Amino acid sequence: MIKTTQENMQYLSSKLSKQLKRRFGKGPETCYVMQKGKRFYVYMRNFIIPAEEVLINSNELNLATNFRSTVINTVVKDFIPEVEKVLGNLYEYFRSDWDYERNTGILLFEINDMVEEQIEVSFEKSLLKLLDEIGSKTHKKATCLKIVSYSQNICTIESKGVLLQLERFVYQKGDFDLLLHQAREIKKEYMNCKHLFEDIFNRSIEDIFIIWDYEKDRNDIVFIFNKEYREN
The missing domain is CATH 3.30.980 (Threonyl-tRNA Synthetase; Chain A, domain 2)
Structure with a gap:
């Protein structure tokens, strides 16, 4: 069956x-x-x-x-x-x-072979602009931002070129404790701006995750939505 x-x-x-x-x-x-x-x-x-x-x-x-x-x-x-x-x-x-x-x-x-999402242009522009503003305050401004997954449950944005030279050096030296501490501080800043993201999505956000890939100098910012929509 x-x-x-x-x-x-x-x-x-x-x-x-x-x-x-x-x-x-x-x-x-x-x-x-x-x-x-x-x-x-x-x-x-x-x-x-x-x-x-x-x-x-x-x-x-x-x-x-x-x-x-x-x-x-x-x-x-x-x-x-x-x-x-x-x-x-x-x-x-x-x-x-x-x-x-x-x-x-x-x-x-x-999977290595990724398929790009088709996203409404004005929404994508607003979301990436906010991510760019927050990201530039908390870590190196990303060289590339794109929405790779978007549904009623989840939205994932891939950021490339996000590591400062010092961060790359720390990673190469294997000082992961420092990177873990910094990752938590960066995520706090995104959580503090949750209401701004909710305005753009018009959705209540349950969780925000930042999944780092230091070897490839990138991260994925993942928004998990609550089931209900927000009331305007």
């Missing part, structure tokens, strides 16, 4: 939740998966385990992040073949971002 897209998504969500529970001793309260174009997303809520709580309460956020990344990377190695088999795509890149304050996180799987 051929499975529907919804059945495939439910299967993958259940599969990942079980794998996470086996590795962490606890699975996420919510594990929502979605495919948009050549990207596959996993959005999770309420997934902090007691060991992480101890680190977070001790203000050891970098240790908590490194611990989670190590385990997640192991889980993903087992999960990716299942995703590729079910969806029929070969995913070449995987990245993630976590918000311990909100207890949410996102996994992003992507």
